Amino acid sequence: MTKAELIAKVAEKSGLSKKDAEKATGALIDSIVESLVAEEKVQLVGFGTFEVHHREARKGRNPRTKEEITIPASAYPVFKAGKPFKDAVSK
Structure with missing residues (x-):
């Protein structure tokens, strides 16, 4: 599954638009990366x-x-x- 396919699946399951699902998925990934960079x-x-x-x-x-x-x-x-x-x- 690619990131685009994941975003489409999140949009479908949550009822969000693809644009909103992309923002939510991106925010989740960014938050995980930022926490790991901070050694959390x-x-x-x-x-x-x-x-x-x-x-x-x-x-x-x-x-x-x-x-x-x-x-x-x-x-x-x-x-x-x-x-x-x-x-x-x-x-």
Whole structure:
């Protein structure tokens, strides 16, 4: 499902116009991203949890030159599905 298809589905199920559904969907996504950038956990009960995990800096190797390099530390988003969501998908 693409973002456009999601917006159309939200508009259909909620009775909103596509323009309003696009604003609502965009606001939801933007709010989740802003919270994760601020290192806040986002919990949507019955759906799941978004949070930021951190990866330490580590040593790696360039496969072409076999030269040792340092891979910098990074942060990455993680989503953990809630139980009702998992149960609905597994049926």
